Amino acid sequence: MNELYLNKLRENNFKLTPKRKAIIDFFLKKDRYLTPETVWRGLKKKFIQLGLPSIYRNLELFSKCGILAKIQRPDRKLYYGLCHSKKNNHHHHIICIKCGKVGEFSDCDLLKKKTINGFKITNHSLQIEGICLKCR
Amino acid sequence: MNELYLNKLRENNFKLTPKRKAIIDFFLKKDRYLTPETVWRGLKKKFIQLGLPSIYRNLELFSKCGILAKIQRPDRKLYYGLCHSKKNNHHHHIICIKCGKVGEFSDCDLLKKKTINGFKITNHSLQIEGICLKCR
């Protein structure tokens, strides 16, 4: 069911091109976080012509629509994973270090804190790594 | 007082070269997180010859010694800030979005959680942004 994600594109007045649909399907199928390059390699089989820059542009676009989430990794490269949360509630992502599955974490109590050590908090990002149920 | 940091180098059997000392002093003087390039520009005045690769290598080394902490930013570039914590206790860093000052945050209660959504947590990283006392 990618309708949920396609609607996010519609809501934002972006065109539903075959390649955009395929990117979303690819994330649904893989069920893990991916690099632009991986998405590109995976979809090249399906499309005679497919430019890596388009993938970069679309993944970035998707992350702005709330379809994808950027995943932070120590190597400081670009990673994206499907963002499953329906609403725009505050949440973070947890990734499985074995299979790459992306989960969500909503009970972040950092929002309750207003200041830390004299700093007035304006925002924060949290990246959690772990091992998912299947991989244990 | 950079003795604290120099000792960390000694403990790890790294040589105390003038450039290494200068890098640490530079961080002490600036009191903010910096890019390798900024450190390099700042120290070139002092040293006739100074290679950017040496800065990269030393900053990475320092972060392994616990002298510097890597700072995560949305632009996914390398940033380092002095790590003030004396012991190796679990902590995170908070940066001032105005002046770049680096603070610390130790009351992280994520360590208490063992699992989230079925994921067994193996580690996590948290980056907090805010406005420091001086900048308010």
Place this chain on the structure above:
DNA sequence: CTGCCTGCAAATAATTTGCAAAGTA
């Protein structure tokens, strides 16, 4: 039809590596 999307080629720019020379302990 109109403006957004895309491919291709090329640019950008940060970071890394190899190696010989210099410096520390």
Place this chain on the structure above:
DNA sequence: TACTTTGCAAATTATTTGCAGGCAG
């Protein structure tokens, strides 16, 4: 002296940009 550390030049490689043609609405 022996082993690190460093500078320089060059490589690497991810990501971005410009532009002409293609396609969705």
